Amino acid sequence: MIFLLQQMLFFSMPLLVVAVGGLFSEKSGVVNIALEGLMIFGAFCGILFLFFIEGRIDGQFVLVLAMIIASAGGMLLGLMHAYASVSMKANQAISGMALNIIAPALAVFVARQVTPSELIPFRQRFVIREVPILSDIPIIGPILFERAYITTYVALTVFVIALIVVRSTRFGLRLRASGEHPHSLESSGVSVQKVRYTSVLISGALAGLGGIVFFIPTSGEFSAQVSGYGFLAIAVLVFSKWNIKRIIWISFFFGLMQTIAATHSSLVYVRDLDFIPSEFYKMLPYVATIIVLSFSRGASPAPSAIGIPYDVSER
Amino acid sequence: MKKILYSLRSHKLLQVYSALIAIVAGLLFGLIILIVIDPSQAFPAFNSMLFAGFRRGLSSFGNVIFFATPIVLTGLSVGFAFKTGLFNIGATGQLLIGGFVAVYIGVTMTFFGPFTWVIAVIAAGIFGALWGIIPGILKAYKGVHEVVTTIMMNYIALYLVNYFVKSSIYDGLNNRSLPVPRANIIPKFGLDVIFSHSNIQGGFLIAIIAMLIIYFILNKTVLGFELKAVGYNKDASKYAGINDKRRTIHAMMIAGALAGLAGASMYLSDSFTYINVQDSMPTQGFMGISVALLGLKDPIGILLAGLFFGYLQVGGQNMQLYGFAPQVIDVMTGMIVYFSALSLIFAKFAIRFFRLRNEGDDA
Structure with a gap:
């Protein structure tokens, strides 16, 4: 059970960070279906750094640097989208x-110019066996603080900061206004362009970070895809109805689906159902997405100015 | 009236200019990457890429057509959905389903004799359409955005096809499906005589016919008119008495059928007659998006854009001789699509440029 929850955490953290990234862009009124590409590019920059630094410096500090570089990479590509x-x-x-298309x-x-194959390998060395004291807490301790990665903590911190920024800061208010009524935002003296640029760049940085959060705990090499x-x-994001508080629960739900898909052969509860072919487990997250989306009722509350380029002269 | 016609034509012309500028800009970006990686080899490699499609005359161009055939069909699929205001990212899944059905029939139902390939192609279209209908229905009656559903349907199709291949026509030794017998692939209709020594395939004629049919539907039928009307303004067309929900479903159905045909053309050609069991998707579905966008969502434009990207693919194979990974072609493709998104600004710039030049000629 603890193994399952821990795996679920590894699978849902990237979703959480990337979905929050998507939220920033879409709340400001810019559609961002580039998240996949931004993730790949961010992870690529971060892991390329790990590949070159291998054997020179070590420890968690390197991972933090890699995460910063991944965010910067995502931001760079996000700049193209913003432009x-x-x-x-x-x-x-x-x-x-x-x-x-460009990112992968x-x-x-x-990758093929610097390594013999298409993959960029990196040594698995970032696992924290256990955090002293904290790992003794019942239930939460073993899940969160044993065999853990700092990527998980970074992801959770990012979520909390984003929650505060979106809901209760001046920038958050401007962000929402830019996606709902850009003209009234402009008329109150705030540049819509600036708000949208900032949000798309934040979106890129978070998606890039999400990319490396995806690779570090679950893989030992970079391949130019993040399984959708x-x-x-x-x-x-769509299922959360662009509500940041719901994103975390939905990420956990999808993370759980991915976990079942990835580990079904070693799960006690599912092992007896071995007449179901493994392909069907792999389909599960995607089928669940479609079912869940078609049964979530009500009109879609997407930001009303989403996808519409802002033009001052149209007021 | 004359003025309106003139402005419409110049609008189309504007878009053509912008597409051409996007191509040039994308290629230049690729050249810059090559120069950054290895300046000494960049120019010879770029040069060889540019002319690879004509190097050995018609036989090289036969290879261009081989690469172009499936992406013209997926391009038509994406472009047709665009006309109704739908973004069909699911061409990959529809292609996989159609491709599997075609291979399955080609391998097992040999009792149709020389007509097997006809049955296989038609069935591929039908099953592709069925796969396309699902996002259409969800969009029309449940309001689920087609971008999300079609992407999810791609993954479902990938694993479903893997499962079906494993449980029916499996070649366990090579982890792929049994190959379609040579007798059941799409015949070449004499194309191999014209384009000798190449991978030319008869599927190209299917792509041409599909293009003509789509052109006819869009421009000469009530269905096409209504589909475009829904694409331009859903509310207005509803007010005019068009059943926008059913038209949404029809659009996805036809788009799915086209992508299904792409699957048949891909797997019933003589250099590629089996389906690999793998966790990654064939790229031809995504390429369809690039083709549709560069082709300005217009059937004839899509044919030309498909041939252009096919031409680049042939060029990409030559890059390895100069020590460059062929993926630089995909980077260029992406940049071309990116630049074509910036089209309007480019086009206005182009108009000014051409006008200035014309004035220069007069003087």
Whole structure:
């Protein structure tokens, strides 16, 4: 059971961070279907750094640096999306899709120039066996503080900070206004362009961070794909109805689905059901997404100015 | 009236300019990457890429057509859905389902004799359409956004096809499906005589026919008119008495059928007659998005864009001779799509540029 919950944490943290990233962009009125590409590019930058630094310095500090670099990488690609969709008033879905093509291609291209294969290997060395004192807490201790990765703590911290920023700061208010009524925001003297640029850059940074949070606990090498996590994050966002508080629970739900898909052969409860082929377990997260979305009632409360380029002269 | 017609035509022209500029900008970006990686090899490699599709005359161009065939069909699929205001990212899944059905029929139902491939192609279209209907229904009656559902359907299709291959026509030794016998692939209709020594496939004729049909539907039928009306303004078309829900479903159905045909053309060609059991998706579905966007969502434009990307793919194979990974082609493709998103600004710039040049000629 504890193993299951721990695995669930590893699978849901990237979803959480990336979905929060998507929220920033979409709340400000910019559609972001580039999350998948941003994740891949962020993870690529971070892990390329780990690959080059291997054997020189060690310890958790390196991982923190890698996470910062991953965020910067995501931000760089996010800048392209912001430029197209805010400055150039381009179609945001097309720009996002283009980034989804560019990011994995660039990653594989560079990977093949620096390593013999398409993969960038990194040594698994970031696991924390147990955190003293805290791991003695019943239930939570073993789940959160044994065989843990700091990526988990970073992800949770990011969520808490984002929660505060979106709900109770001046920037959060402007963010929401920019996605609902950009013209009234502009008329109160705030630049919509600036708000949208900032949000898309935050979105890129978080998606890039999410990319490395995805790879570190579950893999030993970078391959230029994140199994559709960026797209799943969009599903999380839609299902949460763009409400940041709901995102965390929904991420856990999808994380659980992924966990069952990945570990079904070693789960006690499911092992007896071995007549179900493993392909069906792998389908589970995606089928669950569709079912859950088609039964969530009510009109879609997407920000009302989403996807519409802001044009001052249209007031 | 004349003025409106003129402005419409110049609008189309504007878009064509912008697409051409996007291509040039994307290629230049690729060149810059090559120069950064290895300046000494960059220019020869770029040069060889640019002319690879014509290097050995018609036989090289036959290979271009081989790469272009499935992506023209998926491009038509994506482009057709765009016309109704739908973003069909699910061409990959529809292609997989169609491809599996085609291979299954090609391997097992040999009792149709020489007509097996016809049955296989038609069935691929039908099952692709069925796979496309699901997001259409969910969009029309449940309001679930098609971007999310079609992506999820891609993954479901991937694992479903893996399961079906494993449990029916499995070649366990190679972890893939049994190959379709040579007699049951799509015949070449004499194309191999024109484009000798190449991978040319008869599926290209299917793509051409599909393009003509789509052109006809969009421009000459009530269905096409209503589909486009829903795409332009859903509320207005509802007010005009169009059943927008049913039209949404029809659009996804036809888009699915086209992608299903792409699957058939891919797996019933003689260089590729089996389905691998793998965890990654064929790229031809996603390529369809690039093709549809560069082709300005117009059937003829999509054919040209498909041939262009096929041409780049052939060029990409040559890159390895110069020590570059062929993925640089995908980077260029992505950049071309990105630049085409910035089209309007580019096009206005282009108009000014051409006008200035014309004035220069006059003087």
